[in-house]
Amino acid sequence: MFVNIVNALGGVGLFLFGMIWLTDGLKELAGPALRRALARFTRTPLSGAMTGAVSTALIQSSSATTVTAVGFVSAGLLSFPQALGIIFGANIGTTATGWITAILGFKLDLGEISLPLIFLGALARMFGGPRLRSAGMALAGFALLFLGIEVMKSSLAGFEGLITPADFPQDSLLGRLALILLGALITILTQSSSAGVATALALLGAGAINLPQAMAMVIGMDVGTTVTAALASLGGSVAARRTGLSHVIYNLLTGVMAFFLLTPYSALIALPGLQLDPQIALVAFHSSFNILGVVLILPFTRPFARLVTVLVRDKGSALTAALGKELLSDPALAFETANRTLERLVRAQFADLALRVRDPEPSRTDEARLRSLREALSELRGFIDAIPQGKDDAARAAQRASMLHILDHLDRLHFRCMQDDPIAELGKEHRLRRLSRVLADVAARCETEDGLTATESRLKKLRRLMRRQREIYRIDTMSRAARSGMPAEALSLRLEAMRWLHRVSYHLWRISFHMVKLQEGRAPASPHREAAMDVLTD
Structure with a gap:
């Protein structure tokens, strides 16, 4: 028996x-x-x-x-x-x-x-x-x-x-x-x-x-x-x-x-x-x-x-509510969900940037919003790392590379949004106020815009504008400082605020650039020479 x-x-x-x-x-x-x-x-x-x-x-x-x-x-x-x-x-x-x-x-x-x-x-x-x-x-x-x-x-x-x-x-x-x-x-x-x-x-x-x-x-x-x-x-x-x-x-x-x-x-x-x-x-x-x-x-x-x-109510960040370990058994579906979550994070980060520039005074709401974004970025990165990696899937490898590029620029953009001193300096001088309004308007428009290609083109123009203005502003401001006797600390803060605008516009453009590549399913290209110039002069 x-x-x-x-x-x-x-x-x-x-x-x-x-x-x-x-x-x-x-x-x-x-x-x-x-x-x-x-x-x-x-x-x-x-x-x-x-x-x-x-x-x-x-x-x-x-x-x-x-x-x-x-x-x-x-x-x-x-x-x-x-x-x-x-x-x-x-x-x-x-x-x-x-x-x-x-x-x-x-x-x-x-x-x-x-x-x-x-x-x-x-x-x-x-x-x-x-x-x-x-x-x-x-x-x-x-x-x-x-x-x-x-x-x-x-x-x-x-x-x-x-x-x-x-x-x-x-x-x-x-x-x-x-x-x-x-x-x-x-x-x-x-x-x-x-x-x-x-x-x-x-x-x-x-x-x-x-x-x-x-x-x-x-x-x-x-x-x-x-x-x-x-x-x-x-x-x-x-x-x-x-x-x-x-x-x-x-x-x-x-x-x-x-x-x-x-x-x-x-x-x-x-x-x-x-x-x-x-x-x-x-x-x-x-x-x-x-x-x-x-x-x-x-x-x-x-x-x-x-x-x-x-x-079963929503708990935790609404930005990453879609992520779950059950999706990892299907890498294609996991990548699709990660892609959608990444789009939400990009839009949220762009919206946060516009708010920070328009209202430079930091508040508890700003801190809570930034903390939520930081936690969401960390959670998404962990999820992408956990997706099984195929040996011969070039398309999926290209997707992963684009996502990692976007996350890297989001991290750096998030760091810029926590720099209170240069943000506060934007409202103290006419040209900085004008350029910061342009940046905020473009970021806010991109946050609600559907066409990634149009967004990438607009942000590329913004980054070129900020790069030109950075050098012009540096020369003009130093000349005016020499004539007026502006304190060195005040001069340094204004130049840093202009560099902040340029750096932020660069990260915005690179995020949109890689978002287009992610949507097209192509491997991200190396930065153009003009993009390299941004980095070298950063």
């Missing part, structure tokens, strides 16, 4: 490895296509639910679908109600694994061809091109599913007659609750509701449990996935935490509904002339209550979204 138990657990392990390999292979094959499909076809919660169900069924991973939806919400490409539709639909898509397991694994008995398929998958993984390697991993994972099912079937066959439905909690209120708890525990331990459903199908096929007991366990497995979702969302972005809570609430409500459907469904399949195979009846029940749950919740998606938004 002990050997059979160990072998059965090994079968579950093979099934889990198969799910991991199948999912990873399909994600590599369909990664960009999945993102395009979710963005293109999600317009309403209903279309989101349909897209989420199909996507999850194709790639066999509700987590991949959910993470993509979370990333789109963080990046502002989808609203939270639209993403909820995807998440609801993903629950339907996960039931496809049960049908594959029941029909191909238990009815067609594909265990005998699993080993040749694993061999072919290994060859493709070792010697094929990028797409063939991904297909090989998916094929090997697909075959491992059925090898695991075969091992579970043969191992549990040894318990036939030794373990019967009488050894499990009976079909009563407390018995059903105990079976739901057992199903949830299996899912928590295996971290996969699909593996739990496969185990229930194997136990049902071996006669160890009956259909009502198996249905109660499957309800528990659906509820058990909420623990995984909740744990995965801890420490994530606001969108991820809202998604995790949505998943928990929705699955608990669906589980309660399914619990009350146990008796009617058992009576339905017991009707004369409706002789369903117990394993098919089980996966049909699993799909039915998930589909019914989505149908009932979709009309209330927007109120549901408002409830979750109230329960």
Whole structure:
């Protein structure tokens, strides 16, 4: 008996490895296509639910679908109600694994061809091109599913007659609750509701449990996935935490509904002339209550979204609320979110600069705003550093380089905004006041402008103006100081204020220059000779 138990657990392990390999292979094959499909076809919660169900069924991973939806919400490409539709639909898509397991694994008995398929998958993984390697991993994972099912079937066959439905909690209120708890525990331990459903199908096929007991366990497995979702969302972005809570609430409500459907469904399949195979009846029940749950919740998606938004409020800096560790599993999505966050930071820094120049007197509000920007810059830099770096992805390397250039200039611009003395000096002399107003107006206009190319052109002209004025102002001011007997300290402060304007205009231009390169996906060019002149005379 002990050997059979160990072998059965090994079968579950093979099934889990198969799910991991199948999912990873399909994600590599369909990664960009999945993102395009979710963005293109999600317009309403209903279309989101349909897209989420199909996507999850194709790639066999509700987590991949959910993470993509979370990333789109963080990046502002989808609203939270639209993403909820995807998440609801993903629950339907996960039931496809049960049908594959029941029909191909238990009815067609594909265990005998699993080993040749694993061999072919290994060859493709070792010697094929990028797409063939991904297909090989998916094929090997697909075959491992059925090898695991075969091992579970043969191992549990040894318990036939030794373990019967009488050894499990009976079909009563407390018995059903105990079976739901057992199903949830299996899912928590295996971290996969699909593996739990496969185990229930194997136990049902071996006669160890009956259909009502198996249905109660499957309800528990659906509820058990909420623990995984909740744990995965801890420490994530606001969108991820809202998604995790949505998943928990929705699955608990669906589980309660399914619990009350146990008796009617058992009576339905017991009707004369409706002789369903117990394993098919089980996966049909699993799909039915998930589909019914989505149908009932979709009309209330927007109120549901408002409830979750109230329960999970924005915390920390709104500038970096989109960043979360859950996005790091998809580098392309992580870069897209980092890019959007960087744009928000640039606009916020430009707006802060305009405010500081127009009102030179520092206040507590200025200090709080600067501190928030500094923390946001640090958080974004840490997030970009944590994004996995591909070996042969030149485009992504160019993106990273542009982002690092922008962050460097934002840091230096942030430092300039904390220099109270030169900022205060800007309002004490006519030419400095005029040039500072020009700088503030251009920065404020860029903060609200959409066209990066137009912004870069305008800031380039501003930087050229400040460079010319710097030398003119230095000569004129020193001449006037010599004639009027201006104290050396006052002269030094005014010249420093002019240098401050020039330096700030340079950083503004370089930020916009690299923002254009980031949008175009090109590697940042070396600074032009005139840009180098700014640095040399700085």
